[in-house]
Amino acid sequence: MLKARHKRFILIGIGLALIGLAAMLILNAFQSNMVFFYTPSQVAKGEVPHNTGFRIGGLVEMGSIKRGDDGLTVHFVITDTAHTVPVEYKGVLPDLFKEGKGVVAQGSVGADGLFVASEVLAKHDENYMPPEAAAALKSAQEQSKTLVMPK
Amino acid sequence: MHMNWFKYSSPQTFYPLAGKMIPWFFWAASLLCAVGLYVSFAIAPTDFQQGEAYRIIFVHVPAAWMSMFIYLVMAGWAAMGLALNARLSAMMAQALAPTGAMFTLLALVTGSLWGKPMWGTWWVWDARLTSELILLFLYLGFIALQSSIDDPRRADRAGALLALVGVVNVPIIYFSVKWWNTLHQGSTINMGVAPKMAATMLIGMLLMALAFWMYSVAVALMRVRCIMLERERSSDWVKALSAKGGK
Numbered sequence: 001m002l003k004a005r006h007k008r009f010i011l012i013g014i015g016l017a018l019i020g021l022a023a024m025l026i027l028n029a030f031q032s033n034m035v036f037f038y039t040p041s042q043v044a045k046g047e048v049p050h051n052t053g054f055r056i057g058g059l060v061e062m063g064s065i066k067r068g069d070d071g072l073t074v075h076f077v078i079t080d081t082a083h084t085v086p087v088e089y090k091g092v093l094p095d096l097f098k099e100g101k102g103v104v105a106q107g108s109v110g111a112d113g114l115f116v117a118s119e120v121l122a123k124h125d126e127n128y129m130p131p132e133a134a135a136a137l138k139s140a141q142e143q144s145k146t147l148v149m150p151k
Numbered sequence: 152m153h154m155n156w157f158k159y160s161s162p163q164t165f166y167p168l169a170g171k172m173i174p175w176f177f178w179a180a181s182l183l184c185a186v187g188l189y190v191s192f193a194i195a196p197t198d199f200q201q202g203e204a205y206r207i208i209f210v211h212v213p214a215a216w217m218s219m220f221i222y223l224v225m226a227g228w229a230a231m232g233l234a235l236n237a238r239l240s241a242m243m244a245q246a247l248a249p250t251g252a253m254f255t256l257l258a259l260v261t262g263s264l265w266g267k268p269m270w271g272t273w274w275v276w277d278a279r280l281t282s283e284l285i286l287l288f289l290y291l292g293f294i295a296l297q298s299s300i301d302d303p304r305r306a307d308r309a310g311a312l313l314a315l316v317g318v319v320n321v322p323i324i325y326f327s328v329k330w331w332n333t334l335h336q337g338s339t340i341n342m343g344v345a346p347k348m349a350a351t352m353l354i355g356m357l358l359m360a361l362a363f364w365m366y367s368v369a370v371a372l373m374r375v376r377c378i379m380l381e382r383e384r385s386s387d388w389v390k391a392l393s394a395k396g397g398k
Contacts, residue, residue: 005234005235005236008233008234008235009230009234012230012233012234012315015315016315016318016319019315019316019318019319020319023319023323027323027330031331034278034330034331035331035332036275036277036278036331036332036333036334037332037334039332057332092271093271094268094269094270094271094272095201095204095268095269096200096201096269096270097271098200101200104334119271119272120271121270121271121272121275121334122269122270122271123270123334123336124200124201124269124270124336125336125337126336126337126338126339126347127339127347127348128198128205128208128339128347128348128349128352129196129198129199129348129349130196130197130198130199130349131196131197131198131199132196133199133349134199134200135199
């Protein structure tokens with residue numbers, strides 16, 4: 001015979017499991033709405049909403065940033081290393097906006113395939129290190145490249 | 152050695168014990184905070200991308216950790232109170248809620264202050280930020296619900312149910328950056344992998360987290376002592392205590 005308090009513990013456990021299951025099913029059903037941005041690959045496959053704005057996230061392609069003559073307009077390319085999307089933006093860019101770093105742009109795709117952004121946010125990565133370490137890491141990578149390259 | 156822990160599950164015996172423990176936790180919190188702040192601001196190096204602005208993580212990350220951890224502890228006490236019908240457990244849950252809400256707000260505000268220069272925005276509705284905001288509402292809802300019901304035992308039960316239902320949000324916050332793509336970065340510290348940050352930065356962050364933890368314990372104990380006196384004001388032990396001048 002179970003004691004009343006053990007029964008209550010079991011009921012609480014079952015209740016939590018059911019709530020967890022319900023939450024899992026709900027979140028699963030909303031999966032496509034929970035994403036903050038789409039990747040360039042999804043854009044290429046046409047998996048993005050039509051007739052409405054959306055966000056693209058990825059990396060700023062190396063050497064792709066070109067500033068316009070007015071000093072405000074900037075062109076760059078967002079890549080997920082498989083596909084790319086060209087972006088045009090007019091406005092102030094955040095501190096962390098750099099080539100090779102993460103970016104999230106909000107806007108819509110025009111007929112010419114150019115993504116006109118109304119807002120550009122920098123997406124920070126989870127790495128923190130002093131500048132010296134970053135420099136050492138970079139030179140080590142370059143050295144290992146030159147070690148591998150000659151054949 | 153066998154100790155009867157249940158002895159301390161009655162407010163009468165726990166009240167003086169909590170009173171003795173509070174100064175220790177406050178001293179530990181102050182010491183850890185002093186060392187932690189020194190490591191964070193004097194020893195930890197600048198970040199290669201963010202410069203000095205990254206130092207907000209020494210408050211932001213420990214506050215965010217505590218906001219989730221306190222919720223789990225609070226829900227644990229609430230469950231104990233519900234299942235064992237134990238007065239003190241429910242009081243502990245009630246005592247933790249304001250501190251949890253405070254750390255949640257701190258995490259949201261510091262994150263927002265960092266987000267403006269780094270991301271370029273104060274706020275976005277991504278999964279991590281939204282679920283942390285829901286956590287704040289859960290804390291506030293718990294506090295509001297408990298204080299809106301006059302009968303303390305019924306207030307405990309209602310609050311406990313809300314706290315337990317809300318538990319589902321904590322893993323959602325924690326794993327949100329893994330399950331969905333968010334603007335918020337992934338976690339720097341993961342189980343079983345080397346942390347992606349310099350060692351002194353990590354030490355500063357851990358010291359601050361410990362300081363926040365000790366502070367939370369001290370404040371929760373202080374608050375639970377007040378709740379005990381208030382709820383048991385007509386009992387003999389509180390009357391005897393006030394007759395002695397509260398000593």
